[in-house]
Amino acid sequence: MIDLRIERWQAWAPGLDNAAAWQAWAQAPHAVSDDGKLQPACAFLPAMQRRRLSRLARMTLEAAWPLCDDGEQLPFVFASRHGETTRTLALLGDLVDEQPLSPTQFGLSVHNAIAGQWSILREQRGESVALAGEADAFEHAMLEGTLQLAAGAPSVLVVVAEELPPPAYAEWIDDVPFSYAVALRLGKTTATGEAPTTTDWQLQPGRHDDRGTPCAWPHALDFLRALLVHEPSLEHVWKARRWNWQRSR
Amino acid sequence: MNAPTQTALEQAIAQLIIDTLNLEDLQASDIPPAQPLFGEGLGLDSVDALELALALQKRYGIRVESDAKNAREHFATVANLAAYVASQQGAGDGAH
Structure with a gap:
């Protein structure tokens, strides 16, 4: 059993750039429209310092x-299934055209x-x-975030980000309904001084043998939804893995 | 003091810098020909120099060897870049 506290959260998707908008989305989840261009400021x-940031990088940073206070050092966990598909496709195009990269x-x-x-822009050295x-x-x-907590970090930043890939990938990538970034600041459940806005969770990994129904939404968005509508538990299955989430406070 | 006016080539190179390096909110006229591009001036760095060399190669068909002794000088300002591009174009396309 893995215990963790969600100290704070922040998320971005096209048209969903504040807590009230996400609260409304959590009440009625839907695929928001994503023209592939709208990006955080x-x-x-x-x-x-912004000039080299891709859309995915901007979403992550925004x-x-x-969630990171000025002068604070936090371990950082970045996760993305597909990564920089837009940059990759541009490079592949240059290769096909025999242009220098x-x-x-x-x-x-x-x-x-x-x-x-x-790390560079937020001056993080950990x-x-x-x-x-x-x-x-x-x-x-x-x-991974809870492992960092167990290794001694008081808080950890976890960001899951996906960009809607260019149309060329449509045949292979069908699990990004729209571009999104979800950032969660994790803490220890044993820490004192918990604010009313923090929630404690237990994560139980297990074996999954059935051909269960995959979650309709990316797991990070579904977890945020459950957090915002105060669901006591949720379960995500994928292949042989079952992830059970229970809210403990 | 009025900024010296840009030649057409200087303006084109300033615009190339802005477009290539994704300098938001800047216009060609915001980069005076004599302003240093790197360090304390506009604030470009070594990765920008590589990117810029590639853009000059694509746009004007000129090569700037990274180990060329005077590369640093060619890249110092928009005016220097314009002079270098003009001299290379004047030298003809059959140089290589």
Whole structure:
């Protein structure tokens, strides 16, 4: 059994950029319209520091930024199943056209580039991890976050982000209804001074043998939904894995 | 003091810098020809230099070897870049 506290959360999707909008979404989940262009402003950064941020990076930073206090050092867990599909497709296009590759696109297409940019821009010098998982990448990221707590960190930042991939990927990627980033600040359940807004959860990983129904929404969004509508429990299954969430406070 | 006016080539290069490096909220006229591009000036860095060299190659068909002694000088300002592009174009396309 894994215990963790959700100290704070922040999320971004097209048209869903504040707590009230997410509360309304959680009451009636739906696929929001995503034109692939609308992106967060990241107004906390000067323009010169924003210039290399992809849309996925902007979404990640917009969600994570307010959860880390100025001068605070937090372990950072970034998870994305598909990563920088837009940058990757641009590079593949240049290769097909026998054009030289953009050094910026190439350097920032790797999976840990966003964690690296977070480290530089938020002046974080501690642990950071970039994960790619399947439909339950969210649970694996939360597991990694709790491992960081167990290793001694008082709080940890976990961000799950996906960008709606370019149409060329449509045949293979069907689990991103719209671009989103969900940032959760995890803490220990034994910590004192819990605010009324914090919630405690137990995560129980188990074996799954049935051909169960996969969750209708990406797991990170479904967890946020359950958090916002005060659901006492939820279960996510994927292949041989069963993830049981119970709210304990 | 009025900023010196840009030549057409200087303006085109300033715009190329803005477009290539995704400099939001800047216009070509915001980069004076004599302003240093790197460090304390506009604030570009070494990755920008690589990106810019690639853009110049694509747009004007000129190569800037990274180990060229005077590359640093060519890239110092928009005016220097314009002079370098003009000299390379004047040298003809058959140089390689």
